[in-house]
Amino acid sequence: MSDQPTASAPVTPSGQPAFILVRPQMGENIGAAARAMWNFGLDRMRVVAPRDGWPNERAVALASGAGRLLDEAQLFDDLPGALADRTYVFATTARDRGLTKPIVTPERAMAQAREIIAQGGKVGVLFGPERAGLENADIAPADAIISVDVNPAFPSLNLAQCVLLCGYEWQRQASSVPPEVMALAKTDFASGLEVEKLGAHYEERLEEAGFFWPPEKAESMKLTLRNLWGRLSLTRADVQTLHGVMRQMVRWAEGRRKDL
Amino acid sequence: MSDQPTASAPVTPSGQPAFILVRPQMGENIGAAARAMWNFGLDRMRVVAPRDGWPNERAVALASGAGRLLDEAQLFDDLPGALADRTYVFATTARDRGLTKPIVTPERAMAQAREIIAQGGKVGVLFGPERAGLENADIAPADAIISVDVNPAFPSLNLAQCVLLCGYEWQRQASSVPPEVMALAKTDFASGLEVEKLGAHYEERLEEAGFFWPPEKAESMKLTLRNLWGRLSLTRADVQTLHGVMRQMVRWAEGRRKDL
Numbered sequence: 229m230s231d232q233p234t235a236s237a238p239v240t241p242s243g244q245p246a247f248i249l250v251r252p253q254m255g256e257n258i259g260a261a262a263r264a265m266w267n268f269g270l271d272r273m274r275v276v277a278p279r280d281g282w283p284n285e286r287a288v289a290l291a292s293g294a295g296r297l298l299d300e301a302q303l304f305d306d307l308p309g310a311l312a313d314r315t316y317v318f319a320t321t322a323r324d325r326g327l328t329k330p331i332v333t334p335e336r337a338m339a340q341a342r343e344i345i346a347q348g349g350k351v352g353v354l355f356g357p358e359r360a361g362l363e364n365a366d367i368a369p370a371d372a373i374i375s376v377d378v379n380p381a382f383p384s385l386n387l388a389q390c391v392l393l394c395g396y397e398w399q400r401q402a403s404s405v406p407p408e409v410m411a412l413a414k415t416d417f418a419s420g421l422e423v424e425k426l427g428a429h430y431e432e433r434l435e436e437a438g439f440f441w442p443p444e445k446a447e448s449m450k451l452t453l454r455n456l457w458g459r460l461s462l463t464r465a466d467v468q469t470l471h472g473v474m475r476q477m478v479r480w481a482e483g484r485r486k487d488l
Numbered sequence: 489m490s491d492q493p494t495a496s497a498p499v500t501p502s503g504q505p506a507f508i509l510v511r512p513q514m515g516e517n518i519g520a521a522a523r524a525m526w527n528f529g530l531d532r533m534r535v536v537a538p539r540d541g542w543p544n545e546r547a548v549a550l551a552s553g554a555g556r557l558l559d560e561a562q563l564f565d566d567l568p569g570a571l572a573d574r575t576y577v578f579a580t581t582a583r584d585r586g587l588t589k590p591i592v593t594p595e596r597a598m599a600q601a602r603e604i605i606a607q608g609g610k611v612g613v614l615f616g617p618e619r620a621g622l623e624n625a626d627i628a629p630a631d632a633i634i635s636v637d638v639n640p641a642f643p644s645l646n647l648a649q650c651v652l653l654c655g656y657e658w659q660r661q662a663s664s665v666p667p668e669v670m671a672l673a674k675t676d677f678a679s680g681l682e683v684e685k686l687g688a689h690y691e692e693r694l695e696e697a698g699f700f701w702p703p704e705k706a707e708s709m710k711l712t713l714r715n716l717w718g719r720l721s722l723t724r725a726d727v728q729t730l731h732g733v734m735r736q737m738v739r740w741a742e743g744r745r746k747d748l
Contacts, residue, residue: 264649269639293642328723335660377659379529382553389524389652396653399637400595434733437740456729460720469716473694474737480697481741 245318245341245351245398246302247391248274248310250366253358255280258298259290260388261355266294268395273301274310274352307354311369311420314352316344316461319370320390321362322383329459330372337374338397349417353394358387365451369420369458418467426467427457433474505578505601505611505658506562507651508534508570510626513618515540518558519550520648521615526554528655533561534570534612567614571629574612576604579622579630580650582643590632597634598657613654618647678727686727687717693734697741 247265252258252275262273278284282303291298304310311317318337319329332340341351354370356362367373376385376393385393418426431450440446462470507525512518512535522533538544542563551558564570571577578597592600601611614630616622627633636645636653645653678686691710700706722730 263642263644266642267638267644267649293644328725333660376656378527379659382523382526384523384527384553389527389649392649392652393656396636396656399639400593402637430733434736437736439733439736452725452729453733456726460722462720465712466716469712473690473699473713476694476697476699477734477737477741481737481744483698 243345244270244272245338245345245353246272246274246310246314247394248276248307248352248354249278249387250276250307250310250354250362251279251357252355252387253279255284255286255288256290257358257387258284258287259292259294261391262287262291262294262297262301264388264392265395266297267392268399270395270398271297271300273297274304275301276304276307276310278303279357307366307369308420308424311352312424313350314420315349315417316341317352317354317370317420317458318372318374319354319356319362319367320374320376320394321356321367322375322378322385328455329367329370331375332372334374334376334394334397335401337372338394339401340372341398342401344417350419352420355387355390365454368451368455369423371459371461416464418462418464422464422467423457423462426462426470427454429471430457430474433478503605504530504532505598505605505613506532506534506570506574507654508536508567508612508614509538509647510536510567510570510614510622511539511617512615512647513539515544515546515548516550517618517647518544518547519552519554521651522547522551522554522557522561524648524652525655526557527652528659530655530658531557531560533557534564535561536564536567536570538563539617567626567629571612573610575609576601577612577614577630578632578634579614579616579627580634580636580654581616581622581627582635582638582645589627589630591635592632594634594636594654594657595661597632598654598661600632601658602661615647615650676724678722678724682724682727683717683722686722686730687714689731690717690734693738 247261247270249258249261252261258275258278265271265273275282280286282301283298287298288295302310318332318341337353341353344351353374354362354366356366374394376390378385430453434440434453440449460466507521507530509518509521512521518535518538525531525533535542540546543558547558548555562570578592578601597613601613604611613634614622614626616626634654636650638645690713694700694713700709720726
């Protein structure tokens with residue numbers, strides 16, 4: 229960890245990934261997740277739309293010595309808000325979702341996270357609600373999926389265990405920086421907010437252009453597109469180019485009208 | 489796992505380490521430990537002098553799908569009995585005991601365990617009672633100590649978490665799949681020709697729409713776009729989606745003309 233705590237800033241403000249609990253249900257599990265994180269020195273927790281509101285007494289009771297993480301946790305109404313400042317996002321999931329994204333081990337994911345963060349990027353790791361896990365729409369904005377190689381006959385990791393294993397891998401790799409350096413490591417990746425806005429721009433214009441047809445397929449078509457933007461690890465420059473492409477097509481369509 | 493189950497012998501009788509719970513207290517924790525083991529395909533549990541007797545109803549209730557481990561667990565009155573057939577023993581402990589033994593990470597320990605077992609040895613891993621952990625007398629017969637590198641300000645791993653991390657390391661090192669990419673191989677990536685055609689389609693339509701302007705910048709703008717498509721690791725489905733996006737924008741633009 230190269231960041232130094234200062235009086236006015238939180239400890240390691242950007243030197244570690246944010247662990248993002250999406251619609252967590254039981255306060256007990258939120259508290260256990262906080263403990264699991266803090267065991268490995270991680271203290272940047274985000275909470276999206278917790279079922280039982282916030283703050284959560286049961287979470288605080290279960291967090292015991294890791295209660296500070298809950299006090300400092302950032303609360304968001306929805307996932308796009310929680311991802312707005314993130315430049316690279318992992319989603320943890322047990323089942324194969326049939327989504328076309330790289331699937332990596334916790335080991336590989338945390339190695340990548342260290343590289344990305346060392347280059348100034350901001351990493352988020354999504355953990356789903358206890359019962360059902362992340363929905364496909366939650367996974368869409370993710371750049372990659374983390375999957376733990378568990379016994380296929382008994383894949384029963386709970387929320388805190390999944391957090392624990394990711395935290396463990398983060399810590400385990402603290403001393404040994406992997407030799408391979410990602411070619412794209414120095415890339416200026418677009419933030420979650422920028423990719424979200426790109427997706428919204430295309431969705432809006434394509435809606436207007438009648439792309440999402442027939443209506444009963446509209447939702448899955450939109451998800452497909454969101455998933456596409458999320459997965460491409462777009463740079464800032466890519467996002468600008470793709471905005472430009474769409475703007476020009478619209479300008480052209482409108483220009484033709486004027487020409488006539 | 490190279491061992492094959494047979495009708496008369498337990499599954500993987502010697503192909504894995506025995507996880508030995510020493511004087512466990514709460515049945516809940518024994519059940520949770522069984523689940524943690526079975527998540528990673530480990531099913532050789534030994535139980536030494538459990539506080540609340542054996543079998544333990546609470547343990548069974550908490551083990552859910554891993555109940556078989558408890559049914560088949562071997563019960564011992566004392567630790568020497570549980571270690572009698574073991575050739576190499578690890579003891580898990582959080583605190584530094586000042587004992588002169590090698591202290592290894594779970595990673596190193598499970599790598600060693602695999603080597604020892606491959607040579608025909610029999611490995612045991614000791615886990616202490618929840619409250620106090622292993623006593624020095626329990627650790628004495630161990631060949632090495634396993635210590636998880638936790639946050640010194642918050643070393644709060646519980647029994648099942650410690651079992652989980654050891655099981656995880658056992659499994660992690662078995663995986664013949666490179667950690668980088670587990671499932672991307674299944675992805676149906678677009679061919680170079682398909683990406684080339686996509687690029688040509690966009691270039692043609694954007695040319696028509698006046699995107700490449702001013703003329704002296706047209707070449708570099710085209711190159712930027714070609715670079716973009718080439719770098720995104722697009723799948724066949726992505727390529728179809730992106731073709732569809734452009735086709736629809738053109739159709740829409742032409743529809744507007746007719747409307748006028």
